[in-house]
Amino acid sequence: xxERDFDELYASNYGRLVVQVFAITGNLADAEDAVQEAFARxxxxxRRIGGYDSPEAWVRRVALNLAVSGRRxxxxxxxxxxxxxxxxxxxPLPADSLGLVEALKALPLPFRQVLVLHYLADLPVExxxxxxxxxxxxxxxxxSRAREALARQLVDxxxxxxxxxx
Amino acid sequence: xxGDELRQRFETLEAEVLPLADSPxxxxxxxxxxxxxxxxxxxxxxxxxxxxxxxxxAEQWATRPELGPVAPVPTTQPAPAPPTTATPTTAxxxxxxxxxxxxxxxTRVELRxxxxxxxxxxxxxREAMERLExxxxxxxxxxxxxxxxxxxxCPGPVRAVRWGRLYVLFTSxxxxxxxxxxxxxxxxxxxxxRTKVDPASSGPNPPDPPPLRGGSPRTEAGVxxxxxxxxxxxxxxxxxxxxxxxxxxxxxxxxDLGAAGELSGVLTGGTPGATVFSLTAxxxxxx
Numbered sequence: 427x428x429e430r431d432f433d434e435l436y437a438s439n440y441g442r443l444v445v446q447v448f449a450i451t452g453n454l455a456d457a458e459d460a461v462q463e464a465f466a467r468x469x470x471x472x473r474r475i476g477g478y479d480s481p482e483a484w485v486r487r488v489a490l491n492l493a494v495s496g497r498r499x500x501x502x503x504x505x506x507x508x509x510x511x512x513x514x515x516x517x518p519l520p521a522d523s524l525g526l527v528e529a530l531k532a533l534p535l536p537f538r539q540v541l542v543l544h545y546l547a548d549l550p551v552e553x554x555x556x557x558x559x560x561x562x563x564x565x566x567x568x569x570s571r572a573r574e575a576l577a578r579q580l581v582d583x584x585x586x587x588x589x590x591x592x
Numbered sequence: 593x594x595g596d597e598l599r600q601r602f603e604t605l606e607a608e609v610l611p612l613a614d615s616p617x618x619x620x621x622x623x624x625x626x627x628x629x630x631x632x633x634x635x636x637x638x639x640x641x642x643x644x645x646x647x648x649x650a651e652q653w654a655t656r657p658e659l660g661p662v663a664p665v666p667t668t669q670p671a672p673a674p675p676t677t678a679t680p681t682t683a684x685x686x687x688x689x690x691x692x693x694x695x696x697x698x699t700r701v702e703l704r705x706x707x708x709x710x711x712x713x714x715x716x717x718r719e720a721m722e723r724l725e726x727x728x729x730x731x732x733x734x735x736x737x738x739x740x741x742x743x744x745x746c747p748g749p750v751r752a753v754r755w756g757r758l759y760v761l762f763t764s765x766x767x768x769x770x771x772x773x774x775x776x777x778x779x780x781x782x783x784x785x786r787t788k789v790d791p792a793s794s795g796p797n798p799p800d801p802p803p804l805r806g807g808s809p810r811t812e813a814g815v816x817x818x819x820x821x822x823x824x825x826x827x828x829x830x831x832x833x834x835x836x837x838x839x840x841x842x843x844x845x846x847x848d849l850g851a852a853g854e855l856s857g858v859l860t861g862g863t864p865g866a867t868v869f870s871l872t873a874x875x876x877x878x879x
Contacts (some may be wrong), residue, residue, distance in 0.1 A: 436618055444613040458614055466625035517612045523605045545602040573598065578750045 431481075432472045436465055439482050443489055446546045450538045451493045452531040454517050463475035464489035483557055486547070494535065537572035544569055700727045701758070703781065703811045703854030705873050708760070713776055713874045714769030717751070717762040720776045728755045736785050742786040744877035747777065755816055757781050757804045767875040778874030781808050781817050781857075808871075811855060817871060820862040821845070836862060 440461060445562035448457035464485045468475050475481050519527065530538050536558075543554045636848040668722075701724070702709040710727055711720035725731070741750045748765015753775070759780045767777045780786070788801040808816035813827035824832050824845060833846045843859040843866065859872040 435619055436621065440615050441610045441613045442606070445609045449602075449605065450611055454609070454612065462616060462621060463626065463628075465621045467624045467626060469625040470629045517609070519605075519608055522601065523608050526601050526605050541602075545599050546606060573595070576598070 431476055432469060433482055435468075435485070439485065440465065442547075443482075443486055446486065446542050447489050447493045449527065449542045449546055450490060450535070452527055456493055457489075460489040460493035461485070463492055483565055485501060487557065490539070525580060525583045529576055529583055532579045533572065533575055537575055540565060540569045541572050541576060612718075621851065631737070696799075701809050703779070703809050703816065703855065703871060703873065705847075705849045705855055707776065707874070708779060708809075711776055713778070715776045717774035717776065720760070720762070721753070724753075724755075724760065726757075731755050733787060741877060742789045743778075745873060746877035752787065754785075754787065756806045757783070757808050759786060761874075761877075763875075769875065778872060778876050780870060780872040782870045783817055811871075815855075815868065815871070817868050819868045820857055820864060821862070821866045821868075824868065825864075832863065834859070 443461045443464075444454070444457050447460050448454050451457055451460075467488060468481065468485050475484050478484055530541070533541075539558060540554055543549045543557060544551065549557065551560055551565050551569060554569070555562045558565065560568070618717050619749065685860045701839055702708070702714075707713045707715070708724070710723045715723075720861050731753045734752070736749070736751045737746075739745070741752070741762060743752070743759070746761070746763055746765065747767050748763045751762045753760045753762075759782060760776065761778045761780070762774050764772065764774045766772065767775070769775060769777055784801040785804050786801065808818060810816035810819075811827070815824055821834070828847045831848050833848065834843060835846075836843050843862045845857060845859055845868075846853040849855065853873060855871060855873050856876075858869040860866045860869050
């Protein structure tokens, strides 16, 4: 694959991948850092990764791994130690989106993963299973339970907001 | 909540977060990738170097001089004979006038059928020691015996000096190399510390002598302790003879090098992967 393909992958997927990772981690700065690092790694391995069926999936997987690994925690620790003003983890968003981010944060990581891959990355259940390395049946049942759990969180969150308003 | 409604909320989230995502220039991403690649390579190189330092340190530690049956530094005069036979003489450390030996230093001589290159069989002890110490540094161990020795029954009184895995033996008895005077008559590269074997012990279950570790000197063909039987065959072909039997019911090998002499020793087995346990040349000592 040519360099041009990498440029196109970056231009067309960077923002979307940041959103996906942000939805899983709940921290925009971490999401940006993880996705940039994943693209940086892909850039030096492009001869190989460019030949994959879905280079985007590789970048997403690396970014998600980085985002949930201790690397981001280490960076946050450095920020605390250096007393540098840290960016707010969640950017200013309308109430509905903020509620969705908070509800996702309350879910276990496997639930967040299937929801984000299915609803944000627009992957069918079979590909969600493939990206997570689990059986299709497992992906289906996990997605179903994740959806229920997210719905409960969203209702709870809205009730809290509602009672707070009263 | 219906799937469609959920999907709509995710799409809204994406639309709202997308403009907030800070998108660096591609060059920045590529530079970051290159920096990381160099950092990884530098890290790997550092790890390899650190590993090499640790291994070398461990090797030096493992081959540090051990206390053994040590005799005074040989002189041109034979050491006074002990009143009894088969008993190591008293210990005295060698003068530290030469650099300490290491496993690597022991590889600075060549195992030849007629000696050690810098000192052939028959060379006077004093001259041989001067040459060997110049090449190998201070020995790890010295010992002296009469009668039975850890190396078997030799042509006469024996003084043994060890550098790493290399034992160098001198005798004042008559050999085919010299009729009299202390001279180099054999060497032995070994896997165990022979001098820890009590030559007077005849019990049924003598304790195992401690192993010798570190580098082994090699023959001109590159064979030494640890080489495989396949290596021996490759190096010497039809000049190699392997046998099984006495003494000790073990696999032994012999390399016939014609007029130059022969190399021989013990193998750990008879398969191609079996390794050289010991290697010797010269007049040798019987069992």
